[in-house]
Amino acid sequence: MENFLASVSLVAKIATDDYVGFTFFVGCMAMMAASAFFFLSMNSYDRKWRTSILVSGLITFIAAVHYWYMRDYWATNMESPTFFRYVDWILTVPLMCVEFFLILKVAGAKKSLMTKLIFLSVIMLVTGYLGEAVFRDQAWLWGLISGIAYFAIVYEIWLGNAKKLAVAAGGEVLKAHKILCWFVLVGWAIYPIGYMAGTPGWYEGIFGGLAMDVIYNVGDAINKIGFGLVVYNLAVVASTKAEA
Ligand SMILES: *C/C=C(C)/C=C/C=C(C)/C=C/C1=C(C)CCCC1(C)C
Numbered sequence: 001m002e003n004f005l006a007s008v009s010l011v012a013k014i015a016t017d018d019y020v021g022f023t024f025f026v027g028c029m030a031m032m033a034a035s036a037f038f039f040l041s042m043n044s045y046d047r048k049w050r051t052s053i054l055v056s057g058l059i060t061f062i063a064a065v066h067y068w069y070m071r072d073y074w075a076t077n078m079e080s081p082t083f084f085r086y087v088d089w090i091l092t093v094p095l096m097c098v099e100f101f102l103i104l105k106v107a108g109a110k111k112s113l114m115t116k117l118i119f120l121s122v123i124m125l126v127t128g129y130l131g132e133a134v135f136r137d138q139a140w141l142w143g144l145i146s147g148i149a150y151f152a153i154v155y156e157i158w159l160g161n162a163k164k165l166a167v168a169a170g171g172e173v174l175k176a177h178k179i180l181c182w183f184v185l186v187g188w189a190i191y192p193i194g195y196m197a198g199t200p201g202w203y204e205g206i207f208g209g210l211a212m213d214v215i216y217n218v219g220d221a222i223n224k225i226g227f228g229l230v231v232y233n234l235a236v237v238a239s240t241k242a243e244a
Pocket of ligand 1: 089092093124125127128129143144146147150188189191192195220223224
């Protein structure tokens with residue numbers, strides 16, 4: 001009977017020192033809560049911001065679903081759910097690029113800006129996946145290409161066309177754009193660090209053996225939820241100013 005119960009038990013045990021399992025679990029709940037928050041807030045600001053907040057909610061919702069699977073995958077196999085991780089990113093990171101476009105639309109941002117950022121983010125992630133999962137021996141090469149695409153995104157939003165549009169828009173849009181730029185420069189830099197910490201023979205153990213997945217999970221929570229909250233704040237503040 002006991003064996004039978006064990007075999008039908010659907011919930012895997014999580015050890016007290018399993019930080020990866022723990023952060024997958026908390027990450028999943030945080031993404032779900034953030035999604036509910038963004039979706040339910042939809043009527044609290046001006047109509048023109050709705051798509052932006054919808055996208056914020058979609059980003060955390062897609063992540064919540066992937067965290068659900070990653071949590072399970074980790075609990076069952078005790079190995080990195082690299083595949084789910086990158087499927088999550090390849091859906092959510094381009095949406096974050098769309099977010100830049102949406103808030104800059106007031107200053108006349110063109111679709112080409114969005115396409116460019118999306119294209120760069122896809123290059124960044126596909127090459128990252130090749131280095132992390134397929135061509136492990138050439139992790140440096142793929143990491144390098146990925147890093148170049150990352151810097152091209154950073155350049156575009158900090159100094160390129162996107163920056164000019166943000167300056168032209170001014171006010172709350174410029175403020176929000178600046179904060180989002182910091183997210184990309186500092187918050188997104190967490191990932192290449194995780195990549196290096198997870199590549200054998202590189203910086204394994206730089207964080208006292210803290211697993212790559214913990215680094216990615218913390219990065220995701222900061223970037224996806226934080227990013228969404230910046231856009232939420234912009235919508236609320238800009239709407240109240242418009243009313244006044
Ligand atoms: C919500 C998920 C986000 C914001 C994920 C962002 C991921 C990156 C910025 C990943 C970047 C990488 C490099 C710059 C080089 C090494 C390979 C990657 C894919 C980890």
